[in-house]
Amino acid sequence: MKRITISDIAKAAGVSKATVSRVLSKPGIVNKETRVRILEIMERMNYIPNQLAQGLAGAPTRTIGVVIDELSNPFFIEIAEGVDWVLNSQNYSMQLSSSRWIEERETALARSLISSRVDGVLLAPVRPDSPAIQMLKQSGIPLVIINCIPVDTEISYVTCDNRSGGRLAADYINKLQKEQTIVITGFEHQSLKDRITGFLEGFNTNQGPVRRYQGIKTFGDGYDLVPILMTRDQIHEKKTVLFVTNDNVTLGIMEHLAELSVPIPDKVAIVGYDDIRLSSMCRIPLTTVSQSIRDIGRIAAMELLDLMAHPDSPPRKHLLSPRFVIRESS
Amino acid sequence: MKRITISDIAKAAGVSKATVSRVLSKPGIVNKETRVRILEIMERMNYIPNQLAQGLAGAPTRTIGVVIDELSNPFFIEIAEGVDWVLNSQNYSMQLSSSRWIEERETALARSLISSRVDGVLLAPVRPDSPAIQMLKQSGIPLVIINCIPVDTEISYVTCDNRSGGRLAADYINKLQKEQTIVITGFEHQSLKDRITGFLEGFNTNQGPVRRYQGIKTFGDGYDLVPILMTRDQIHEKKTVLFVTNDNVTLGIMEHLAELSVPIPDKVAIVGYDDIRLSSMCRIPLTTVSQSIRDIGRIAAMELLDLMAHPDSPPRKHLLSPRFVIRESS
DNA sequence: CTGTTAGCGCTTTCAT
DNA sequence: ATGAAAGCGCTAACAG
Numbered sequence A, B: 001m002k003r004i005t006i007s008d009i010a011k012a013a014g015v016s017k018a019t020v021s022r023v024l025s026k027p028g029i030v031n032k033e034t035r036v037r038i039l040e041i042m043e044r045m046n047y048i049p050n051q052l053a054q055g056l057a058g059a060p061t062r063t064i065g066v067v068i069d070e071l072s073n074p075f076f077i078e079i080a081e082g083v084d085w086v087l088n089s090q091n092y093s094m095q096l097s098s099s100r101w102i103e104e105r106e107t108a109l110a111r112s113l114i115s116s117r118v119d120g121v122l123l124a125p126v127r128p129d130s131p132a133i134q135m136l137k138q139s140g141i142p143l144v145i146i147n148c149i150p151v152d153t154e155i156s157y158v159t160c161d162n163r164s165g166g167r168l169a170a171d172y173i174n175k176l177q178k179e180q181t182i183v184i185t186g187f188e189h190q191s192l193k194d195r196i197t198g199f200l201e202g203f204n205t206n207q208g209p210v211r212r213y214q215g216i217k218t219f220g221d222g223y224d225l226v227p228i229l230m231t232r233d234q235i236h237e238k239k240t241v242l243f244v245t246n247d248n249v250t251l252g253i254m255e256h257l258a259e260l261s262v263p264i265p266d267k268v269a270i271v272g273y274d275d276i277r278l279s280s281m282c283r284i285p286l287t288t289v290s291q292s293i294r295d296i297g298r299i300a301a302m303e304l305l306d307l308m309a310h311p312d313s314p315p316r317k318h319l320l321s322p323r324f325v326i327r328e329s330s
Numbered sequence C: 001c002t003g004t005t006a007g008c009g010c011t012t013t014c015a016t
Numbered sequence D: 001a002t003g004a005a006a007g008c009g010c011t012a013a014c015a016g
Helices: A006-013 A017-025 A032-044 A051-056 A074-089 A103-115 A131-139 A162-176 A190-202 A219-233 A247-259 A277-281 A293-309 B006-013 B017-025 B032-044 B051-056 B074-089 B103-115 B131-139 B162-176 B190-202 B219-233 B247-259 B277-281 B293-309
Strands: A063-068 A093-098 A120-123 A143-146 A156-160 A180-184 A210-213 A240-244 A268-274 A287-290 A317-320 A323-325 B063-068 B093-098 B120-123 B143-146 B156-160 B180-184 B210-213 B240-244 B268-274 B287-290 B317-320 B323-325
Touching: A006 A017, A006 A032, A017 A032, A051 B051, A063 A074, A063 A103, A074 A093, A074 A247, A074 A277, A074 A293, A093 A103, A093 B103, A103 A120, A103 A131, A103 B093, A120 A131, A120 A293, A131 A143, A143 A293, A156 A162, A156 A293, A162 A190, A162 A240, A162 A268, A162 A287, A162 A323, A180 A219, A210 A219, A219 A240, A219 A247, A219 B277, A240 A247, A247 A268, A247 A277, A277 B219, A293 A317, B006 B017, B006 B032, B017 B032, B063 B074, B063 B103, B074 B093, B074 B247, B074 B277, B074 B293, B093 B103, B103 B120, B103 B131, B120 B131, B120 B293, B131 B143, B143 B293, B156 B162, B156 B293, B162 B190, B162 B240, B162 B268, B162 B287, B162 B323, B180 B219, B210 B219, B219 B240, B219 B247, B240 B247, B247 B268, B247 B277, B293 B317
Parallel strands: A063 A093, A063 A120, A093 B093, A120 A143, A143 A156, A156 A317, A180 A210, A180 A240, A240 A268, A268 A287, B063 B093, B063 B120, B120 B143, B143 B156, B156 B317, B180 B210, B180 B240, B240 B268, B268 B287
Antiparallel strands: A287 A323, B287 B323
């Protein structure tokens, strides 16, 4: 199982290690014939360069780390797809991992990425002042934050304007004229707070008080919430509008409502947030605040690549505008 | 931005590099007081070990690579969650990437994993004889294949018995007594072929011919197939049973049928395959062949860890038994 | 265009 | 228990 190294190739080709190394890193500057010959030998001997050695010696690792908050939320997966897409076209590879919304895990993942000398990282932090952000910054690795505006103003980010997204929802809901309004959120995350802030700014309080449920994080949580909403808020009796700040959760809620034959949108109107792929394809297509998720991923990846090419350019700040998409759930 | 190294720590602590290195790798054998002191200094100076150097010098990287076929299929994501779960408990980190069902990408990813000296890899190969499998094997990196039985009998794998899964579906469908049976599959993948083989073995041909649609791969593909099924197969007229070999696709089909008010299961009965989380939670819970997806991930990860600990033990072969879960879609 | 040489940061014998 | 030194596989000056 002895691994073939650059020296083996050099020996077989009758050249020095340096020459072999050059065909790997700067193929241009080596004589075409020798280059071709060396390449053939590599092929024949099944040579695979040791990225650790390359990295240690200073070459870029051509991999970038992506830290998301959960694997089971399509929102993050779709971002990752966008990222993977552009990264691949540039011959970079993506290393995906999930913090599971746990700050300690996030920190550990950041350490691990620094430790393995990725060329750049994309991070969806648990908090706008997550320790991971400073660790990454100090390490000097190009960094772009996604789905969050970091408190440190020198850091690049790509996110959607959650506050105005919340407003869009409020403006729309104001017109709905329902008897009660219920807001449902998940983690204590900046993005959600902003959505709520925007929403409350825009919400016409003549419509009555807003009831709020927090900590509803997953599809399953949403599903399970429905009976509670029915007993506590009589949503099947009173005309209700639900503003749910995460489409994954929204889908869970809708499933259960549909199962129990609560008419949507007649009895319960629903406004979601994110516009994941399923939102437009589910049984009752979702009225929702659209984040152009793929774009977030694509833009973040492109900015990161650019940042890697121009390390001391000023931070890139993208606050994308949400769009309000009216479909059938409201 | 100069990075702190082991030498800096050694200098600050007034000891040799070797001692510092030992507190990293074999903390037990170093004097408790010096160890504590060194640890403190590391902490204070924000030292982060360079994994590349550690790896190059022979230490394990404590990361394992996971290659799946698509990010947008919950089946694979759920496997990854299971893997992540056990890996984390053992202080390993997971490096996830997707081949997008492209053999060349798979090969490239395998190269990259070998190149970065991961301690082990979990691969869901595009084909049972994917070149990536041999590359990995030859590299000597412990490998466990998932969702496929590799042709090379020396390779460990964890997968579900697709053939008997297909049979289970057939046995059930035989009893349904519908006018027509339609089978819908996606990629030309071993797992799907086996499911079909099992299905056809068990299917009672008295029920009439089986029509088959191939290349239906995604949720969206399933959604889009419905109009075709209606015009070509009159599924809204004839009593039909659909056997769909992938729940993600099944959900797409169901959404569209529900939208068009085709009664499920009265007019169209549906039997899926996989039992992803959504299958039990969607509007019309899915009758499906359950793969115990989380178990696949968990078992694969555990076997891999075990294989890493005992490198020349015989290959581990897990052919899990599918369960047939009857819910409301049929 | 190619070879020589000196590291990159860490682990690991081998001494002490 | 600790230090000295060699080396992991590769890149990058620096010469030639």
